[in-house]
Amino acid sequence: MNNKSRNKEVVGKALRAVPKHLFLIVMSLISIYPVLWVVSMAFTPGESLAVGWHFVLDFIPAPNAPTIQHFISVVHLQVIGGTFADWFRNSVIITSVTVVASVAITLPAGYAFSRRVFPGREVTMFSFLLPTMFPGVVTIIPQFLIFASLGIVNSYLGCIIPYTVGSLSLSIFIMKGAFDSVPKDLDEAAKIDGASEFRAFWQILAPLTLPNIATVALWAFMGSWLDWALAHVMLQSNNLWTLPLALYSLIQPTYTYYGTFAAMSLIMAVPVFVVFMIFQKYLVTGLTSGSVKG
């Protein structure tokens, strides 16, 4: 191959890469644009967004004089009888109980569905799948009515129970899949060494599924930390609100507190974003393990 044709090839390759990069750049910009805007809003002084910001390069929003005033006002936020400290505490309590409960339930349940044969196994598993097909809102109405008659509407329990149950359907299958992928030889080896079934489960199998346990915890965390629809129905007193309800309250039909809203969005989203990025690999496998295996 002489030099001329090689040069031609290099140029041709570079030219062919242009549309690819164009497509990727445009899509990436669309992806992060709302985030750029929230960040800009969060640091723009004033609540209305009428003034105080401009476009960089004609399309990237940026504050004229950045301020952290909104982050301070989030912490001092109050809505008749409820304070930011209350909502933060409520969110933390409800979320942590939900996470612990759903791991505690799905770990043994996943094991049982993977290793044991018992009557009604298929039916039980199918019943756990139903809510996967029909996300939370369908069940909010009956749950609200049932909890109203039990008197646990407007309490932590009124949220914790539905969140835990709601996370089970997907999580049980993640855990079942996790135990499925642990070779059965391990159970048998442990048995030969004289370990009881529980010991084999607890000391050998469960530690091997740690990444999946993390996924289950993450699903439960996101489901409860960010839920609005159910909390909106269940938690009626302002001091029992969770953070999403407080965030939603900043958007009024007639007026939106954009600055505080953006700052609070960032405070709530950043931890989720970081954890998500760390665990994203595992998140997909739980859902698609049946088909992508190849």
Add this chain to the structure above:
Amino acid sequence: MVLYPFAYDIYISFTDMNVYHIKKFGLVGAKNYAYIFTNAQFLVILRNTVVWTFTNVLPTVAIGLALALVLNTKVRGKNIYRLFLIVPWAMPSFITLLVWRAMYDYQYGVLNRLLEQFSIAPINWLGNCTWAFVAIVVANIWLGFPFMMIIFSGALQSIPTELYEAASIDGAVGFRQMRYITIPLIRPTIILGLLLGSIWTFNNFNSAYLITAGGPGICTTIFITQAYNLAFSGLFDFSLAAAYAFIAFIFLFFPGLLWTRYMGVTKQVA
């Protein structure tokens, strides 16, 4: 714990329970269903739900697939692109949807400001029937494509490279490799994406509610938001809402069944 609410939902959908007689309610037969099916709103909501599902799922899958295909070739900065492209999925949807709602704001939203930059008249995104629908669809496609991109990337990576090498030797390149190797091998994932996408979109309460709350009027109301509105915003007609929820459930039961069969998730380990 899991099944009881479903059974209870079906039961109250045959009663006359609402806020006026929450304790003392009686069976009224199929009255709620008769009311729903004879009401002109039903057809509008049905049409909205169907249009909503299709206009979301098809572009989401198409964009996700296109991105996965491009990212599966040799491109510089692949990892950085991937990081950016995953952002809509990694950010909490509850928050990003409210952000989209703010972006659509007529006076102060960034979208109309952007149009202004290019001397285009502002659009009344959330006040106009058609635009409101476009608005929620666009926001939901934005939310949905990264997931599709990820599952298609996974599927593409599992195709053995030997297949492409063999094809090149046999003189099949470019489009023909795509047609005879790539597409057939990732077809199961495409079907999975379409199925999961339809199920999630059909019942996607957050996307359809947080931006428009179903309005203006019932322009952007789908089954699931209608059920929620009937039960919890002002009317408190629980039985009618339960009937709506149950109708939504029936619509999804068969795709859902298909999904579980397809994945074989209930099978025991060999």
